[in-house]
Amino acid sequence: MTIDKRIIGERNTLAILGYLHRFGWLTSRMIAALVWPTAKQSPAMARRAVRALADDGIVLRRPLPDGGDCYTLSAAGARLLNEAAGLKARSGASLPLGNTVHRACANWYVIHHINEGTTVWTEHEIQSGRAPIVSVDCKVPDALLDMQEGLVWVEVENAWKNRKERATVVQFSSRYLPAGNRLSELAPGQFLQRVAIVGTNVDALRAMCRSFAEALALGDISESQAADVDLVLLPVDKSLVASERVSGSLWYDGLLPALAD
Known part of the structure; x- marks a missing residue:
């Protein structure tokens, strides 16, 4: 019995949002290691997923000091996670990236x-x-x-x-x-x-x-x-x-x- 691809996509989205809530910010490679740890194409899968979520305003793409990007929750992403999981997630728009x-x-x-x-x-x-x-x-x-x-x-x-x-x-x-x-x-x-x-x-x-x-x-x-x-x-x-x-x-x-x- 195959699981509907839409359901899989929703699960992956909630997994990504949940990890961003836990870590504050993550790179796409970190997301790949967390959500698709055994998949051969996990980096590409993660890049596609966060690109789509960023385009939809669910996550925020933020530049890193030495190039590249990381991702945080947007206000919309935090609301989605809160509604789905009952958490108290917040937007990472002003989250300090620190060292x-x-x-x-x-x-x-x-x-x-x-x-x-x-x-x-x-x-x-x-x-x-x-x-x-x-x-x-x-x-x-x-x-x-x-x-x-x-x-x-x-x-x-x-x-x-x-x-x-x-x-x-x-x-x-x-x-x-x-x-x-x-x-x-x-x-x-x-x-x-x-x-x-x-x-x-x-x-x-x-x-x-x-x-x-x-x-x-x-x-x-x-x-x-x-x-x-x-x-x-x-x-x-x-x-x-x-x-x-x-x-x-x-x-x-x-x-x-x-x-x-």
Whole structure:
């Protein structure tokens, strides 16, 4: 039994609008990865879909700083989504795009986990107050993952941070990652299990490793806590296209080899 193409089109439209509500803005490639993750022609399918929605005034096409476009909800698109899904979506006409490379890195990391079936909260959802955690000690996550074993707090690094800024990540990890039998409840029923540091370049990750190594040498963070920090290299170019993701462990791939030298 085949499903009417019109029904499929309506489902895809609502899926696109729903993801724009969750992410704030997306490129057509991101939409392709979310709505047609296994289709061979997904980039072309996404381009056609958002072009038609933009022509109909359902989404807004907005220019990116280094060329290309991203898409946000229009007022009409927000109304359509609200009526269909009972959400409180809003137009993205005046939505600040922010640091687009940083946001794109966070988006791509989250998209990967959505496609794996993980419950996630995007950077936009967190900043909009739609996640269980908005901030801890004035620190705002760049994404949250709700894994079976607990929450993963995501920190995105797309530029070199000074020592003071890196120290805040180390201090957060030392204070809230599991230590012995202690688990940190960041929100009711939500316990922190891991921290994921996602970098767009190797230098940013190496700098973070140095700060963690200094903290380990001073006894400010334990080996077990360092083992609960993931390192992820996720390069994003100026067109906001992500390269292959490489995952590792702060302890086993970052600190232990240096200690063995």
